[in-house]
Amino acid sequence: MVQVQALSKGEQTRERLLDIAQDAVLHKGFAGTSLDEIICEAGITKSGFFYHFRDKNDLAKALLQRYLDNEWRIFDDLFRQADELSDDPLHNYLIFLKLFADLLGDIPNGHPGCLVASYVYQDYLFSQEVRRMTTEGHRIWRTRFRERLDRIAARYPPKIEIDLNDMADMLSSVADGAIILSKSLSQPDVLPRQVMQYRAYVKLVFSA
Amino acid sequence: MVQVQALSKGEQTRERLLDIAQDAVLHKGFAGTSLDEIICEAGITKSGFFYHFRDKNDLAKALLQRYLDNEWRIFDDLFRQADELSDDPLHNYLIFLKLFADLLGDIPNGHPGCLVASYVYQDYLFSQEVRRMTTEGHRIWRTRFRERLDRIAARYPPKIEIDLNDMADMLSSVADGAIILSKSLSQPDVLPRQVMQYRAYVKLVFSA
DNA sequence: ATAAGTACTGTACCAGCGGTGCACTTCTCA
DNA sequence: TGAGAAGTGCACCGCTGGTACAGTACTTAT
Incomplete structure (x- = not known):
């Protein structure tokens, strides 16, 4: 069996944020995608988002x-x-x-x-x-x-x-x-x- | 000579607004294009813009x-x-x-x-x-x-x-x-x- | 000459947005 | 059990699209 490196909790959240963001960006453009909707769908706060990314x-x-x-x-x-x-x-x-x-x-x-x-x-x-x-x-x-x-x-x-x-x-x-x-x-x-x-x-x- | 229907003053302004907007939209996306920058470049006020278009x-x-x-x-x-x-x-x-x-x-x-x-x-x-x-x-x-x-x-x-x-x-x-x-x-x-x-x-x- | 549109200006206001800063807490794992 | 990772909570800023409405200058038909 292949041992896949498990993602840490932080990496999981980061990936989830990226998944949600990518989907939104491909339908509304980058400027049209608000951070609020991303963090809302991810069930996280704005501060939590900025822990993972410096800025937009x-x-x-x-x-x-x-x-x-x-x-x-x-x-x-x-x-x-x-x-x-x-x-x-x-x-x-x-x-x-x-x-x-x-x-x-x-x-x-x-x-x-x-x-x-x-x-x-x-x-x-x-x-x-x-x-x-x-x-x-x-x-x-x-x-x-x-x-x-x-x-x-x-x-x-x-x-x-x-x-x-x-x-x-x-x-x-x-x-x-x-x-x-x-x-x-x-x-x-x-x-x-x-x-x-x-x-x-x-x-x-x-x-x- | 072909007689081309001249554009009225209002139509001219409208065309200029469309020119400016199109250029901006193709570089920043629609949501990323602000009305302020369009009216600023067109040398018109916000009220003037809404005279020509109902909304964005x-x-x-x-x-x-x-x-x-x-x-x-x-x-x-x-x-x-x-x-x-x-x-x-x-x-x-x-x-x-x-x-x-x-x-x-x-x-x-x-x-x-x-x-x-x-x-x-x-x-x-x-x-x-x-x-x-x-x-x-x-x-x-x-x-x-x-x-x-x-x-x-x-x-x-x-x-x-x-x-x-x-x-x-x-x-x-x-x-x-x-x-x-x-x-x-x-x-x-x-x-x-x-x-x-x-x-x-x-x-x-x-x-x- | 004048009256009626056309094509605007100016001002005031609103909620939502991206973004920043910082103090604080909770979770996870060695 | 303790240290760092992974967040929360809150206050604040200037800009954005959008609304409302009163006023004005320019143009044109009568």
């Missing part, structure tokens, strides 16, 4: 850090799974995209929203540090996907002239945009279907 | 309506231009996408942000009426693009099995997502380049 910007930062770490972990998992199923770079990537789409399709009420996208549309509210975190997040995703595409292109010459950075960015774009469309139309399946569209594009560009 | 939600609605109407007009223009240059549905669509990408690339400091996307990430702040407007906007775009794709598919059988609704949605997705990426990375050219990626996909699916 500190909450914003912790929220984003946790979100990025989690996304990170998910992509690592999926890539690892895909790599175990094939040695071919193209197949790896296509498997990864299928696993990703499946994962997104399995979220009960649809994807709750991308915190990074939400932050980008409220950039003036945040410190330079937080803004740099969103930028860095996107840059890292580009690099990770780009590495995979480089390996693919080395073995399968693309059928059309293409910039691999653009193709890497397209996954982020399609995902971020499809989350918005999914939420707006209340059609959770739009998101996984759009990822599969991107997959179809990759397949057409590299396959024989 | 009325401003939100007017802002979205104007944005949707404008997007609408732009797409109509581009489709009309494209239709004048060719009779073939595939060429029409490809020309439209190129014109669209060029237009986006010509925006001086990059696209300021999609108000619809911003609203979707703050849905709880708005009345049901405003929320329905964003949904309807996305539904209409899907239908418009879908019509074009139907005509294309009738003449050029797609190389792969594909759902044309998904392909129509993909343009919205890619555009919305690429705006976020552009803003986050401070690279305005990401947006037009992503539209061209979508164009390449369409071309691969339908071309010989």
